[in-house]
Amino acid sequence: MMLMGNIIYPIAGLLGLYGFVSLASLLWEGIDRKLVARMQRRVGPPLIQPFYDFLKLMSKETIVPNTANYMFRAAPVLALATAIALLAYTPMGFTPVLASKGDVIVFIYLLALISFFKIVGAISSGSPYAKIGAAREATIMVSREPAMMLAIFAIMWRLGKLGVDKPFSMGIFYQHNIWEIGTPMSFVGAIILLYVFCVWLASEIEVGFFNIPDAEEEIAEGLLVEYSGRYLALLKLTKALKAYIAASLVVAIFFPWGIAGYFGLTGLSADVVNLLFHTLKVFILLFVVGSVFRAVTGRLKITQAVDFLWKNVFLASLVGSLLLAMEVIM
Amino acid sequence: MNGEAILPYLIIIPLFGAFSMPIVNLLGRKAREAWAVIISGATLAVGSALFYSVWENGILVYTLGAKSPLGQGVSFPIRIVWEVDLFGAIMVLMVTLVGFLAVVYSLGYMKHDTGLDKYYTLIIILELGMLGIAITGDLFNFYVFLEIMSIASYALVAFRNDTWEGIEAGIKYMFVGSIASAFILLGIALLYGQYGTLTMSYLAVKLAQNPTVTAKVALALFIAGLLFKSGASPVHMWLADAHPAAPSSISAMLSGLVIKIGGIYALARILFSIYGHSVSMKTVGWVIIIFACITLIVGNAMAVIQNDMKRLLAYSSVGQIGYILLGLGIGLAAYGSQTGEIAMAGAIYHTFNHALMKALLFLIAGVVIHQLGTRDLNELSGLAKTMPKTTFAFLIGAAAIIGMPPLNGFASKWLIYESSAIFNPILGAIAIIGTAFCTAAYVKVLYTFFGRPNERVMKARDPEGSMLWPIIILAVAIVVMGLFPWQISDKVMIPAVKALENQLAYISAVLGGA
Numbered sequence: 132m133m134l135m136g137n138i139i140y141p142i143a144g145l146l147g148l149y150g151f152v153s154l155a156s157l158l159w160e161g162i163d164r165k166l167v168a169r170m171q172r173r174v175g176p177p178l179i180q181p182f183y184d185f186l187k188l189m190s191k192e193t194i195v196p197n198t199a200n201y202m203f204r205a206a207p208v209l210a211l212a213t214a215i216a217l218l219a220y221t222p223m224g225f226t227p228v229l230a231s232k233g234d235v236i237v238f239i240y241l242l243a244l245i246s247f248f249k250i251v252g253a254i255s256s257g258s259p260y261a262k263i264g265a266a267r268e269a270t271i272m273v274s275r276e277p278a279m280m281l282a283i284f285a286i287m288w289r290l291g292k293l294g295v296d297k298p299f300s301m302g303i304f305y306q307h308n309i310w311e312i313g314t315p316m317s318f319v320g321a322i323i324l325l326y327v328f329c330v331w332l333a334s335e336i337e338v339g340f341f342n343i344p345d346a347e348e349e350i351a352e353g354l355l356v357e358y359s360g361r362y363l364a365l366l367k368l369t370k371a372l373k374a375y376i377a378a379s380l381v382v383a384i385f386f387p388w389g390i391a392g393y394f395g396l397t398g399l400s401a402d403v404v405n406l407l408f409h410t411l412k413v414f415i416l417l418f419v420v421g422s423v424f425r426a427v428t429g430r431l432k433i434t435q436a437v438d439f440l441w442k443n444v445f446l447a448s449l450v451g452s453l454l455l456a457m458e459v460i461m
Numbered sequence: 462m463n464g465e466a467i468l469p470y471l472i473i474i475p476l477f478g479a480f481s482m483p484i485v486n487l488l489g490r491k492a493r494e495a496w497a498v499i500i501s502g503a504t505l506a507v508g509s510a511l512f513y514s515v516w517e518n519g520i521l522v523y524t525l526g527a528k529s530p531l532g533q534g535v536s537f538p539i540r541i542v543w544e545v546d547l548f549g550a551i552m553v554l555m556v557t558l559v560g561f562l563a564v565v566y567s568l569g570y571m572k573h574d575t576g577l578d579k580y581y582t583l584i585i586i587l588e589l590g591m592l593g594i595a596i597t598g599d600l601f602n603f604y605v606f607l608e609i610m611s612i613a614s615y616a617l618v619a620f621r622n623d624t625w626e627g628i629e630a631g632i633k634y635m636f637v638g639s640i641a642s643a644f645i646l647l648g649i650a651l652l653y654g655q656y657g658t659l660t661m662s663y664l665a666v667k668l669a670q671n672p673t674v675t676a677k678v679a680l681a682l683f684i685a686g687l688l689f690k691s692g693a694s695p696v697h698m699w700l701a702d703a704h705p706a707a708p709s710s711i712s713a714m715l716s717g718l719v720i721k722i723g724g725i726y727a728l729a730r731i732l733f734s735i736y737g738h739s740v741s742m743k744t745v746g747w748v749i750i751i752f753a754c755i756t757l758i759v760g761n762a763m764a765v766i767q768n769d770m771k772r773l774l775a776y777s778s779v780g781q782i783g784y785i786l787l788g789l790g791i792g793l794a795a796y797g798s799q800t801g802e803i804a805m806a807g808a809i810y811h812t813f814n815h816a817l818m819k820a821l822l823f824l825i826a827g828v829v830i831h832q833l834g835t836r837d838l839n840e841l842s843g844l845a846k847t848m849p850k851t852t853f854a855f856l857i858g859a860a861a862i863i864g865m866p867p868l869n870g871f872a873s874k875w876l877i878y879e880s881s882a883i884f885n886p887i888l889g890a891i892a893i894i895g896t897a898f899c900t901a902a903y904v905k906v907l908y909t910f911f912g913r914p915n916e917r918v919m920k921a922r923d924p925e926g927s928m929l930w931p932i933i934i935l936a937v938a939i940v941v942m943g944l945f946p947w948q949i950s951d952k953v954m955i956p957a958v959k960a961l962e963n964q965l966a967y968i969s970a971v972l973g974g975a
Binding site: 237240254257269 | 846849852853865904907914
């Protein structure tokens with residue numbers, strides 16, 4: 132029974148989630164491209180275009196530059212593996228598969244590790260364009276994560292004060308949510324943090340202002356310049372998974388409500404319904420933060436983006452966290 | 462297993478090995494190398510057996526020259542005693558393991574040097590000195606072993622005496638180290654004059670009965686001398702010269718072992734087992750914490766700006782000593798509480814982990830120097846192309862030292878972060894800032910290693926087996942220890958702290974309730 136409960140079920144759940152999220156996140160890319168095309172009065176590609184792209188890339192010849200070392204080939208696999216491992220800690224309408232006390236750190240760590248592997252893969256190619264892209268990615272990463280970390284720790288700490296069995300776990304959002312605190316100050320704080328998380332999400336999936344590391348015009352696709360064939364397919368899939376995961380975090384913090392309760396469902400069927408509803412919320416959030424933001428703005432310079440993230444977003448995160456924590460501190 | 466029967470062999474074997482080395486050397490190069498490997502391997506076997514025995518049965522006492530440490534008709538110890546608790550046993554295991562790997566590594570690495578009979582004699586004597594410090598229960602005996610260790614390391618730092626930097630670093634280290642040793646000797650002399658005994662456990666009893674100003678002066682001298690030996694800021698300057706100048710196998714032992722045995726271990730032993738309840742632990746704890754914070758920031762920040770690979774690793778060692786001192790300081794300042802216990806467990810765990818990681822990193826630096834003849838990071842771009850195994854091991858070592866979760870550095874650093882954040886959030890923040898610097902330093906090296914290969918690097922190859930295997934063993938140990946962090950912490954490190962904090966057990970093991 133121990134074996135079943137502790138090993139088999141989590142693995143089955145993880146594989147199921149991986150299958151579902153891969154399909155959903157690639158499908159979202161198709162929807163996203165279609166919607167942005169419609170905003171620009173184009174017809175746009177069919178909804179399942181990303182699947183065609185993926186299959187085509189998988190079947191193409193993979194070219195490895197002769198200046199590349201082994202990490203060039205290992206990095207896409209490691210990045211995808213990290214993203215899959217991350218799924219086990221992602222709240223997706225229900226408490227994550229491997230939720231435990233303090234796993235928020237694992238979540239943040241694995242999310243950053245995906246970017247780190249991308250960076251290592253890029254510098255391992257030996258191409259100077261990729262190196263510039265990697266330096267940009269690292270700069271953006273260092274600038275965007277503190278705002279998110281401050282905010283998420285403040286929220287989790289505040290929710291922990293309401294009484295939970297596993298503090299600082301990703302499952303906490305389904306026990307209490309940020310709107311429940313109820314005081315006007317915490318409400319204002321929550322709104323500010325919602326803004327912080329939306330900007331963070333945009334910079335995490337690199338759209339709009341933040342489409343800087345693989346700026347195709349100046350540095351020829353940046354990070355991904357040397358990647359082709361299978362590796363490029365893996366990296367694109369990782370990127371789609373990461374967008375879904377990052378959006379899931381924001382949805383879980385701010386809009387965690389499930390609908391299974393209204394239908395009187397329990398057990399597995401409740402989880403499936405909640406997962407589908409959660410996916411719908413993720414799509415809506417990605418539409419606002421991803422598609423619209425991408426369609427209406429261009430990119431910033433790298434220095435402007437860093438300034439923006441520190442002077443605007445981090446400051447907002449500080450103010451929002453303080454407001455949220457106010458009643459407890461005072 | 463009878464621990465008392467095997468304890469003397471921990472000293473006998475290396476002593477015999479070192480003294481017979483000049484004779485064995487007459488049989489030729491192969492015999493000399495085989496002898497060094499056999500001696501250090503046998504020491505490793507004894508060290509692991511001893512560790513197991515102490516882990517099973519608790520404190521081990523061995524008296525030189527008689528069955529009982531007490532004299533006939535008197536109730537105080539008159540003989541030299543060796544006393545090994547779990548903390549000491551962990552140190553013994555660490556020294557013998559890294560020492561053995563460093564000797565094996567030397568076979569390939571030192572091949573092109575001359576005077577190797579002296580080299581192997583010195584390296585075994587260095588190991589002997591460290592083992593003596595870890596097992597002794599006598600204060601003067603401790604000083605003798607400390608000097609054996611120190612003098613062997615002065616000689617080994619300056620071993621390549623045809624290079625200017627070897628001589629320079631050796632002189633610097635020797636001057637500074639001798640002064641530090643003199644402090645310690647003066648402290649011992651003061652204590653002996655005041656209390657008339659040199660046995661640590663009996664001294665602890667006398668101190669508790671009659672705490673005097675002399676004891677405090679002696680304590681100040683001990684702390685000053687031992688912080689020198691551990692390379693704490695602001696007296697870390699010898700370390701940053703000595704580590705790069707020494708042969709890499711010696712750097713690995715200096716950075717992995719010497720600064721911890723001669724610094725951290727001795728400090729913890731003197732503070733907990735001798736001064737335990739006779740001075741204000743809180744005050745002493747805060748003194749250590751202040752030095753720890755300075756060391757943390759200075760060491761890690763200086764590591765970021767280095768261009769010399771070994772110098773970077775040396776400064777990183779200073780920074781990591783800062784973490785261990787922080788754990789030790791909090792363990793003292795919060796003595797008796799759970800926070801203090803966690804902090805001290807973190808310090809001991811990090812001592813062991815850092816020995817493995819830093820030995821690994823220095824051995825790799827040695828491979829790079831051996832293959833390419835340069836330590837300048839600007840010339841090492843793209844090393845991953847031609848030395849894949851070496852750079853992969855470096856990746857593991859760097860990730861472990863930063864404290865990435867699936868590796869062993871995570872758990873030990875986590876214990877220190879957690880306890881410092883509970884004890885005083887500002888200290889937690891300082892520890893995090895130190896790690897940020899440390900990350901920057903190692904990412905810089907990785908960025909170089911994985912970049913575009915330059916011409917110089919294209920001729921490099923992975924090293925031969927005798928240099929590669931120690932690296933692989935250390936990397937595997939880091940990964941395997943990383944998979945069971947909390948088990949190791951609960952089964953070994955926490956009991957070690959309990960043994961260290963239990964001064965009464967330490968005393969009564971020697972005095973036998975007398």
